[in-house]
Amino acid sequence: MTTYGFLGLGIMGGPMAANLVRAGFDVTVWNRNPAKCAPLVALGARQASSPAEVCAACDITIAMLADPAAAREVCFGANGVLEGIGGGRGYIDMSTVDDETSTAIGAAVTARGGRFLEAPVSGTKKPAEDGTLIILAAGDQSLFTDAGPAFAALGKKCLHLGEVGQGARMKLVVNMIMGQMMTALGEGMALGRNCGLDGGQLLEVLDAGAMANPMFKGKGQMLLSGEFPTSFPLKHMQKDLRLAVELGDRLGQPLHGAATANESFKRARAAGHADEDFAAVFRVLE
Amino acid sequence: MTTYGFLGLGIMGGPMAANLVRAGFDVTVWNRNPAKCAPLVALGARQASSPAEVCAACDITIAMLADPAAAREVCFGANGVLEGIGGGRGYIDMSTVDDETSTAIGAAVTARGGRFLEAPVSGTKKPAEDGTLIILAAGDQSLFTDAGPAFAALGKKCLHLGEVGQGARMKLVVNMIMGQMMTALGEGMALGRNCGLDGGQLLEVLDAGAMANPMFKGKGQMLLSGEFPTSFPLKHMQKDLRLAVELGDRLGQPLHGAATANESFKRARAAGHADEDFAAVFRVLE
Amino acid sequence: MTTYGFLGLGIMGGPMAANLVRAGFDVTVWNRNPAKCAPLVALGARQASSPAEVCAACDITIAMLADPAAAREVCFGANGVLEGIGGGRGYIDMSTVDDETSTAIGAAVTARGGRFLEAPVSGTKKPAEDGTLIILAAGDQSLFTDAGPAFAALGKKCLHLGEVGQGARMKLVVNMIMGQMMTALGEGMALGRNCGLDGGQLLEVLDAGAMANPMFKGKGQMLLSGEFPTSFPLKHMQKDLRLAVELGDRLGQPLHGAATANESFKRARAAGHADEDFAAVFRVLE
Amino acid sequence: MTTYGFLGLGIMGGPMAANLVRAGFDVTVWNRNPAKCAPLVALGARQASSPAEVCAACDITIAMLADPAAAREVCFGANGVLEGIGGGRGYIDMSTVDDETSTAIGAAVTARGGRFLEAPVSGTKKPAEDGTLIILAAGDQSLFTDAGPAFAALGKKCLHLGEVGQGARMKLVVNMIMGQMMTALGEGMALGRNCGLDGGQLLEVLDAGAMANPMFKGKGQMLLSGEFPTSFPLKHMQKDLRLAVELGDRLGQPLHGAATANESFKRARAAGHADEDFAAVFRVLE
Structure with a gap:
């Protein structure tokens, strides 16, 4: 069974990760402030100590971060995504970022042998809780297919829009x-x-x-x-x-x-x- | 039972008058080109030979005309509304006209002892046929109340917006x-x-x-x-x-x-x- | 010698009429409030008691009025321009009015046998005093030619722009x-x-x-x-x-x-x- | 006597440098394509082989380059301005560049011990030839004062607008x-x-x-x-x-x-x- 990682458990990420756990997926979570992991662990998630650890352990890692700066830091920073990704494993950044940030992250992930999707969402807190987001994915088509079951738990609609940048x-x-x-x-x-x-x-x-x-x-x-x-x-x-x-x-x-x-x-x-x-x-x- | 007149049997007026007849109202119709009256008569409507005749015979006369020029002609012209209205009978102009035209017609009808409502609609051919127009009425409040059953047959929503002019x-x-x-x-x-x-x-x-x-x-x-x-x-x-x-x-x-x-x-x-x-x-x- | 009338001796008209008198023209003035005629009479102008009287007495009558309402009143009102114009005498309205007002006045003057120019100006109080207005004339070409010497005393530039309405x-x-x-x-x-x-x-x-x-x-x-x-x-x-x-x-x-x-x-x-x-x-x- | 350098002899820079020479200043010129130096040398200018050489030899060096990229290259590139500037000597960039480019160049020049002014101009080819440019200077006040006589030969108006960036x-x-x-x-x-x-x-x-x-x-x-x-x-x-x-x-x-x-x-x-x-x-x- 595909294993999932989830980075960022804020207003959006928290309920999204919970929806994955509740839907029966095997989920490993990480958050900058680890205290926010507790409710997810209580639901049945595992906890890891860094983005790198999550990406190394999981088939597909999803991130939902506050802004482009946070998205870059989690990817490029110490113990970041790039240190764990590779071997065809997938990284899906669902944060709202500009197309340059998406493109830079996508290129780096791909260069490390990973697969990448940007997948910003339309919808705020309530749809995140209800699993009714609209997911605007772009990038690796095979990863889009593989992540289909997870997307189905997170949103009511999921589109593949083309190359990385088209989601933004x-x-x-x-x-x-x-x-x-x-x-x-x-x-x-x-x-x-x-x-x-x-x-x-x-x-x-x-x-x-x-x-x-x-x-x-x-x-x-x-x-x-x-x-x-x-x-x-x-x-x-x-x-x-x-x-x-x-x-x-x-x-x-x-x-x-x-x-x-x-x-x-x-x-x-x-x-x-x-x-x-x-x-x-x-x-x-x- | 309240009797209704209907002036103007075009793309909008034709189906609207038909909806009134089908709903069981006693309806007398008039159209500039009398040939268009036939289908209504076939449904059970009476036919009259001028707006004046309709207004003199019916408790409430509704008009649905092409434009402000037509609305003015039917009201102020020879054998027009003003020659038949009076005695507290009602005239409801549902044509789309500017507020000056509405106000002029309303003042003339009132001066003759009639009651007046402007009642332009939101919605085109299909809602006219389905009886699902939105009716934006303004003017005489008692006429608005009296015409309630007819409005219910013509539209799905009917609002009274204030003085004549507010509908436009x-x-x-x-x-x-x-x-x-x-x-x-x-x-x-x-x-x-x-x-x-x-x-x-x-x-x-x-x-x-x-x-x-x-x-x-x-x-x-x-x-x-x-x-x-x-x-x-x-x-x-x-x-x-x-x-x-x-x-x-x-x-x-x-x-x-x-x-x-x-x-x-x-x-x-x-x-x-x-x-x-x-x-x-x-x-x-x- | 061509005789000139001048109607309206306000902020603009007063100094304009004075420039005509100082330039040696034979000028008859009228103003709604006759008190404003005194300085012009002191300069050498004659005074008349109505627009009609001015237009009947002078070859060319110039008007400089406050707004379209005043321009219409002076033309169409009792003892107005229309009651004195005719016989090929000229009327030049230099007031700032819309093209509809100009056209209406022009048509009425012409119908009475007069000639008409609209001639609004660009420039305010100072250029009016200095005789450096820009005159935007339109209408009767022969009147434009005949009034040339007067325009030269009023403005530094004078253009003929075509039919009545083009000045506005x-x-x-x-x-x-x-x-x-x-x-x-x-x-x-x-x-x-x-x-x-x-x-x-x-x-x-x-x-x-x-x-x-x-x-x-x-x-x-x-x-x-x-x-x-x-x-x-x-x-x-x-x-x-x-x-x-x-x-x-x-x-x-x-x-x-x-x-x-x-x-x-x-x-x-x-x-x-x-x-x-x-x-x-x-x-x-x- | 203050000695001047001049970098960039294009459509604008060529006539500007010529105006300095004709006004009697001691001028050393440089251009990427050295062929363009000949007319200036014929007028009496010296020629140098790099921006660094010009800046090292002259009290005040003026640059007039095509765009921000050229301005950066001439400053930061090999044998560029930064390798010759220092000792309180002045660098005045008159190219049209954005405020970020100006600020970056100014900071680097100052860090090397030079003084800096940005001084974009208003006016194109003809005013450059006629010495009637408008000079929008900003930056080092003492350099602005020292360069006054040169500015007088180049423009008809010269303003000091404040800190570097205000010119742009x-x-x-x-x-x-x-x-x-x-x-x-x-x-x-x-x-x-x-x-x-x-x-x-x-x-x-x-x-x-x-x-x-x-x-x-x-x-x-x-x-x-x-x-x-x-x-x-x-x-x-x-x-x-x-x-x-x-x-x-x-x-x-x-x-x-x-x-x-x-x-x-x-x-x-x-x-x-x-x-x-x-x-x-x-x-x-x-």
């Missing part, structure tokens, strides 16, 4: 659309309120028609209440818009709408809403 | 959001394709996440196929964006995103896509 | 460019200051290079001082941007830059700067 | 304004032409008023003729707009106008106008 790019494109949808909703609510329409009724109309979507429902409530508890921080959305616009620049793709949304998010960031939910862009639209 | 404004706000969502999807598809992502996979990812909505599904297929059979003409979407931006102007509400989308739709209109579906804005984004 | 359109295009130049300067000053550059030095660099222009010099000082004494009110600039964008809409000309500037001016208007100089758009850019 | 930033801000002015002129010409105005008359009106500037005059002729011989390539303008927008991003400064202009220039780049003059943005505005 798909996330950027999706977030770029999301940023524009948010400003569209925000401008609509602002205009509606200004002409005396009821915000709740506007949301009701939207929810009954062809544009109905869970995001409008969730963020719409934030706009009505004027409170923006952070699910996805505004500064991260603005960063993704910036990166998407820059990607368009490299490819010769003008993006008038995304560039305009980006400036509105910048204004919101400058106005002190960087750490609120990205729906707080409404504050500078109204 | 709600439609404008909703369409403004829709225009921006369309450019967001179009820019995302263009960027994705430019960086080698598969358009079908992008739509699949969108459809699996929090932004999933019927419009992306429908218009997404148009973008993939490169064909834009007209459901809602691009020139009408652009007109609505222009009107929304102008409404914002009057109210002192800046709308950077909507103004930018408006310019992209203008570019598409100038490039010869005015009569295609509004998804054809993609042609000038890619 | 030229002004709109010029102001649209000006609005965008103002936001360009404002964004540059804001960015420069944010990265620690000295605003005065930035203006000095601009003034030494290919972009050097009197407007940057004048408005630049306003940005430095943070005070915006009104030369051209922000609300008027925003109105012109709106009209230019709408003109582009009718002609199928997308204007991404102008539409974006328009939204920034709207934001400034909504933020309470409507009556300050249009340079105050800086307040919402910084 | 000032250039970015100035070019950002220029890019927006260009799109403003282009949109104005496009709209004017669309409503039947004469482009030459529009330029005449602009040139007579408060917005009159040499750039509108020069670029305006390009728009009229439809030919765009390259003075400043469109791709470089677009790069500067991108860098300015990114600078705004780092500083929390939204720039709706610049971001919009950037997208228009991107569209022009993608449409094949990258190597034409930046006035060719008109091609995608009309």
Whole structure:
């Protein structure tokens, strides 16, 4: 039976690793702060003392780390992934990182004789717990096939998008659309309120028609209440818009709408809403 | 039992009147070209020879006309609504018209002793046939209550939005959001394709996440196929964006995103896509 | 010798009429508030009691009125221009009005047997006093020729732009460019200051290079001082941007830059700067 | 008497070095392709065989190189500036480079005991020949003072802007304004032409008023003729707009106008106008 390693047991990684254990896989975990391993061990996981040890022991090692810096450190650092990977064993980085980081990690893993997939996810805490993430995988096709049963335990949808880097790019494109949808909703609510329409009724109309979507429902409530508890921080959305616009620049793709949304998010960031939910862009639209 | 009149038996009005007849209401119809009355009469409707005759004979008369010019002609013209309305009878204009037209018609009907509701709908041919329109009513509250059973046969959702004019404004706000969502999807598809992502996979990812909505599904297929059979003409979407931006102007509400989308739709209109579906804005984004 | 009438002796009209008198022309003046005629009479002008009387007595009557409403009133009102014009006598409206107003006045004057020119000006109080206005004339070519000596006393430059309406359109295009130049300067000053550059030095660099222009010099000082004494009110600039964008809409000309500037001016208007100089758009850019 | 070195004798550097020699300074030149030294030697300059040799021999060495890569190579490469600089001698880099390159070179020069100024210029071939450049210096104040007489021979205006990096930033801000002015002129010409105005008359009106500037005059002729011989390539303008927008991003400064202009220039780049003059943005505005 395929054995799995799991690196990073934070808000996302913890429940994901637990889902693997509960689904009956043989899982070895590691976390920078080892205290977070206890609940997983209680569920039946083994514990290892370094990424290298995990990668050397397991057929496939999955990582879910906080950011590109953490992803690089766990891979390239002392007792890191590169010191344990090899012999055709697999490494799947599910962290949200830029395409350069993915490509650098992938090249190093491959050079050591390992197989590599980047596999960022769409979805946050709740889908991680429910095993309903959307997995945007790219890279080694055979590893994608081998990891299929694990992906099935982690997500409701799993796509192979091509070469390493395409996972990161798909996330950027999706977030770029999301940023524009948010400003569209925000401008609509602002205009509606200004002409005396009821915000709740506007949301009701939207929810009954062809544009109905869970995001409008969730963020719409934030706009009505004027409170923006952070699910996805505004500064991260603005960063993704910036990166998407820059990607368009490299490819010769003008993006008038995304560039305009980006400036509105910048204004919101400058106005002190960087750490609120990205729906707080409404504050500078109204 | 309340008797109903129905003026205008086009693509929308025909199936709507049929739904009323099938639901058991006593319905008298009129259409400029009387030939279109035959199918309704076959279903059990009566036929009248002018809007005035319908309004004089029925408790509540509903109109579904092509545009503001037609709505004005049927109301103010010879043998028009104003010559038959009065005595507290109701007139409900469900055509899509601007708030000035609504207000003018409403004032004239009221001055003649009638009651008035504007009630534009969200939804096109299919929901009209299925009786699943969204009805955006505004105006006389008692008429709104009296017409409740008829609205229930025509739509799945019916809201009272306030004074006459608010129905037209709600439609404008909703369409403004829709225009921006369309450019967001179009820019995302263009960027994705430019960086080698598969358009079908992008739509699949969108459809699996929090932004999933019927419009992306429908218009997404148009973008993939490169064909834009007209459901809602691009020139009408652009007109609505222009009107929304102008409404914002009057109210002192800046709308950077909507103004930018408006310019992209203008570019598409100038490039010869005015009569295609509004998804054809993609042609000038890619 | 050609005799001249002059209607409207406000901030612009007063000095313009004085320049005509000082240049030796035979001038008859009228103003709604007759008290303003006294200084002109002291200079040697005659005074009349109505626009009709002026137009009946003079070969060519020039008007310089506050806005389209005043221009229409003076033309179409009781004892107005139409009651005195005719017999090939000329009427030149130098007020800043929209092309519809110009066209309506022109058609009425022509129908009475008069000749008509619209001739809005570029330039404000100082150039009016100095006789250095830029005159944007359109309409009757023979009247343009006949009025040449008077135009020479009023402006430093005089162009004939075509049919009635082209004067108004030229002004709109010029102001649209000006609005965008103002936001360009404002964004540059804001960015420069944010990265620690000295605003005065930035203006000095601009003034030494290919972009050097009197407007940057004048408005630049306003940005430095943070005070915006009104030369051209922000609300008027925003109105012109709106009209230019709408003109582009009718002609199928997308204007991404102008539409974006328009939204920034709207934001400034909504933020309470409507009556300050249009340079105050800086307040919402910084 | 202060002795001067000059590195880089291209389109800009050649005439600049010649101006120094003609002004009577003792000048030693170097160029990668030594053949270009001959005309300078004919004028009275000495010739050296490497940047290191120049920097070791001269009190102040000026460089005018093609791009950041060349600037780095000449400084950090074999027999480069760093191998000759020291002892309080000065190095002035007048190449157009980003602030990171400037800062890196400045730090290295200072660490070797040299003094450093960045001094990019505003102005192209003609002002370089005429000695009428605008010099945007930043860095060592004493070197700025010592080099004053040389700057006087090279430019008509010379400013000290602060710490190293501020020269590059000032250039970015100035070019950002220029890019927006260009799109403003282009949109104005496009709209004017669309409503039947004469482009030459529009330029005449602009040139007579408060917005009159040499750039509108020069670029305006390009728009009229439809030919765009390259003075400043469109791709470089677009790069500067991108860098300015990114600078705004780092500083929390939204720039709706610049971001919009950037997208228009991107569209022009993608449409094949990258190597034409930046006035060719008109091609995608009309």
